[in-house]
Amino acid sequence: MSLSVQACIEAKFVTKSYGKTVALDDVSFSIPCGERYALLGPNGAGKSTTLKLLVGLLKSDTGTIRISGYEPFSSDAKSILGYLPEDATPYRTLSVRENLEYIAALRGVKDVREATERFLDDLSLREYERAKVGKLSRGNMQKLAIALALIHKPRIVLLDEPLNYLDIPTQERVFKMLKSLDSTQIVSTHIMSIATRLTEKVIMISRGRIVWNGTIDTLKSLEQGEEPIESVVARLMTNAG
Amino acid sequence: MLAKLVKFVLLTRFSKPLLGLVTFFLIYDVVIRAVTTGGSPEFSGGFSYYAVGASIFFITISLLFGGLFILKSDRDYLLTLPLKRRELSLSLFTAQFVGSGITILFLFGFYLAGAGTLQTTILLGADLAILAAVVTALGVISNILSTRVRVGLAAILGIWCLSSIFGNPFTPVSPFTGDLLYGSIVLFGFAAITVPVALRELAYLELGSMRSLLRATSSEYKKTMSFAGKSPVRAIYSYHLSFLELVGRVNLAGSTSYRAARVRTSTVLIISSALGAVYLFLAGLSPFADLPSRPVVIVLPILMGIITLVLMSQGTFSNERGWLAFTAMDPAVYLRHLLLSRAVSTLAITGPFAIANIVLAFRGVPAAVNSSIVLLVTVSSASILATYLVARLGAVQQVKEEGMMPGQFDLKQLLAIIPTYIVIILIVVSEISLTASIVIAGVLGTLSLLMMLSKSVWRGIAYRLTQRGFV
Numbered sequence: 001m002s003l004s005v006q007a008c009i010e011a012k013f014v015t016k017s018y019g020k021t022v023a024l025d026d027v028s029f030s031i032p033c034g035e036r037y038a039l040l041g042p043n044g045a046g047k048s049t050t051l052k053l054l055v056g057l058l059k060s061d062t063g064t065i066r067i068s069g070y071e072p073f074s075s076d077a078k079s080i081l082g083y084l085p086e087d088a089t090p091y092r093t094l095s096v097r098e099n100l101e102y103i104a105a106l107r108g109v110k111d112v113r114e115a116t117e118r119f120l121d122d123l124s125l126r127e128y129e130r131a132k133v134g135k136l137s138r139g140n141m142q143k144l145a146i147a148l149a150l151i152h153k154p155r156i157v158l159l160d161e162p163l164n165y166l167d168i169p170t171q172e173r174v175f176k177m178l179k180s181l182d183s184t185q186i187v188s189t190h191i192m193s194i195a196t197r198l199t200e201k202v203i204m205i206s207r208g209r210i211v212w213n214g215t216i217d218t219l220k221s222l223e224q225g226e227e228p229i230e231s232v233v234a235r236l237m238t239n240a241g
Numbered sequence: 242m243l244a245k246l247v248k249f250v251l252l253t254r255f256s257k258p259l260l261g262l263v264t265f266f267l268i269y270d271v272v273i274r275a276v277t278t279g280g281s282p283e284f285s286g287g288f289s290y291y292a293v294g295a296s297i298f299f300i301t302i303s304l305l306f307g308g309l310f311i312l313k314s315d316r317d318y319l320l321t322l323p324l325k326r327r328e329l330s331l332s333l334f335t336a337q338f339v340g341s342g343i344t345i346l347f348l349f350g351f352y353l354a355g356a357g358t359l360q361t362t363i364l365l366g367a368d369l370a371i372l373a374a375v376v377t378a379l380g381v382i383s384n385i386l387s388t389r390v391r392v393g394l395a396a397i398l399g400i401w402c403l404s405s406i407f408g409n410p411f412t413p414v415s416p417f418t419g420d421l422l423y424g425s426i427v428l429f430g431f432a433a434i435t436v437p438v439a440l441r442e443l444a445y446l447e448l449g450s451m452r453s454l455l456r457a458t459s460s461e462y463k464k465t466m467s468f469a470g471k472s473p474v475r476a477i478y479s480y481h482l483s484f485l486e487l488v489g490r491v492n493l494a495g496s497t498s499y500r501a502a503r504v505r506t507s508t509v510l511i512i513s514s515a516l517g518a519v520y521l522f523l524a525g526l527s528p529f530a531d532l533p534s535r536p537v538v539i540v541l542p543i544l545m546g547i548i549t550l551v552l553m554s555q556g557t558f559s560n561e562r563g564w565l566a567f568t569a570m571d572p573a574v575y576l577r578h579l580l581l582s583r584a585v586s587t588l589a590i591t592g593p594f595a596i597a598n599i600v601l602a603f604r605g606v607p608a609a610v611n612s613s614i615v616l617l618v619t620v621s622s623a624s625i626l627a628t629y630l631v632a633r634l635g636a637v638q639q640v641k642e643e644g645m646m647p648g649q650f651d652l653k654q655l656l657a658i659i660p661t662y663i664v665i666i667l668i669v670v671s672e673i674s675l676t677a678s679i680v681i682a683g684v685l686g687t688l689s690l691l692m693m694l695s696k697s698v699w700r701g702i703a704y705r706l707t708q709r710g711f712v
Binding site: 084132 | 700
């Protein structure tokens with residue numbers, strides 16, 4: 001059986017509440033290996049909670065989640081997952097290089113030095129390698145965070161607003177980097193141009209429920225006249241609400 | 242306008258229930274307890290050691306970890322408003338006072354009833370208020386000092402105040418050891434320097450401290466660590482045994498600030514070894530050593546215990562990054578080794594004093610045996626338990642911005658201080674009896690060991706932290 005039809009990420013009837021607030025309500029979806037999905041939804045829809053559940057940082061109240069067949073909090077799942085939260089901050093008391101080496105070591109990367117050097121060059125962090133992370137600009141901190149999420153060459157990558165704070169040249173470099181990865185990806189974003197450039201498919205969440213699931217092409221086909229894709233997305237989200 | 246501004250500043254920093262409890266404590270401690278306690282405790286003897294020890298703690302900690310009760314929104318909005326600088330400064334100082342200095346009044350207030358004559362009571366009451374203002378001011382001033390200067394000043398002030406126990410009347414805490422006149426004059430002089438400096442800093446915060454936060458320390462490390470070739474567990478120990486991170490959460494309502502600072506463990510060890518040697522000389526070799534009771538032997542473990550608990554408990558988690566650590570390996574394994582490595586690294590502070598106490602024990606100071614046990618076992622074990630409790634209570638905030646309050650402080654965070662007081666009581670009991678010392682160390686050691694072995698406990702903590710917004 002080819003890998004492309006095997007589900008790398010699978011969520012079945014997942015519910016998650018914070019006290020009385022229901023963040024996710026009976027959510028189910030399946031992402032085949034190698035595919036790239038955008039996770040869209042208004043603020044507070046449950047996108048970040050979904051990613052945290054997939055990466056094993058949170059436990060669902062009901063339902064099951066599998067990452068390549070493993071429980072998300074298992075060591076097997078952790079070794080193949082790469083996760084970047086929104087507004088990620090690395091360890092502020094470590095330098096850029098120390099952060100890269102520390103996380104590479106924690107993840108059991110075989111050649112820590114090589115992985116560190118590669119990301120220092122690929123994301124133009126070389127000149128800041130000895131800099132305290134607490135003193136970095138927000139953009140450089142984001143570049144480092146991206147490197148930390150990818151340093152162990154994860155097969156499944158979950159990114160929450162990965163291009164926040166980045167200047168345009170760096171955005172382009174990150175686009176290329178993410179496109180070149182041989183991995184299954186979920187990119188949570190509010191910016192449709194990012195979704196259309198990085199992914200082929202969309203899962204749309206609103207108020208903790210999946211309201212639309214399909215390809216970007218199908219989404220574009222829903223455009224009415226000169227209507228931009230953002231308006232289509234807004235319409236789908238509003239109608240769902 | 243000033244009253245409105247003070248109210249606004251207070252309510253944006255502290256929740257109403259927290260302010261209510263603070264007010265209740267203040268009234269209870271200073272007024273009701275003092276008036277209703279028959280045969281009030283004397284403002285001398287044992288109180289002196291307690292007051293001096295606690296004062297040194299608050300003075301040094303304010304200098305080392307201090308910080309501003311400033312929110313991110315202050316930087317973006319409040320400080321940009323056309324407010325009178327004097328009013329802004331006084332409002333912010335009031336918030337600082339409520340958050341840090343006021344603790345002094347809680348700790349010593351009710352002793353005023355036993356101060357003696359009305360004249361003495363008034364003077365000591367004024368001294369307590371001035372000391373509280375000094376502690377508040379030092380917390381502000383620490384922001385404009387480099388780490389090295391802060392550590393140096395804290396050490397000098399600590400030793401200066403400690404000398405009051407050995408009879409020096411010219412220290413800011415000498416009023417508590419009976420030298421009311423000279424002590425009060427020195428304390429007033431000290432306040433006359435520190436408080437105006439702090440007020441000025443607060444008045445021009447956007448020009449002063451805020452900017453100095455960016456330039457006070459270099460932006461590059463001269464010496465860096467390497468984790469290449471290390472296993473995951475070795476990497477954790479390598480990180481936390483190499484450096485002590487200064488993540489303060491030390492005042493009444495918790496941390497006032499966060500600074501991305503680290504101090505090499507070897508540097509800490511050298512400083513504490515030097516201080517341990519001074520301690521050994523004063524308590525065991527100097528002319529004062531022949532005193533029948535050596536109060537410093539009893540005060541020291543309490544002070545050390547508090548410092549270690551502060552470094553360990555909230556500090557452990559406020560700089561943690563779940564998205565990196567908990568996704569790289571099992572949170573239970575990570576947190577177990579993190580706690581153990583931090584507990585071992587704090588021995589760099591307590592270890593030399595423990596060794597000094599062992600030497601004192603051999604020289605015939607019985608209390609030193611208890612102190613060694615406390616410093617080596619009780620404090621380390623208690624700090625692991627306190628770290629768990631604080632996280633379990635949800636009383637720890639992840640700090641993402643430098644130099645700012647992580648958010649509004651609430652009642653829960655204040656109540657998280659209770660484990661610290663329980664440990665202090667256990668330390669005091671340990672000081673009284675060797676048997677109690679061994680039993681307490683044994684029980685706490687076993688409990689912390691069992692807790693470290695439980696994977697479900699730490700996985701639960703990781704989920705809890707994430708649920709509370711830790712990233």
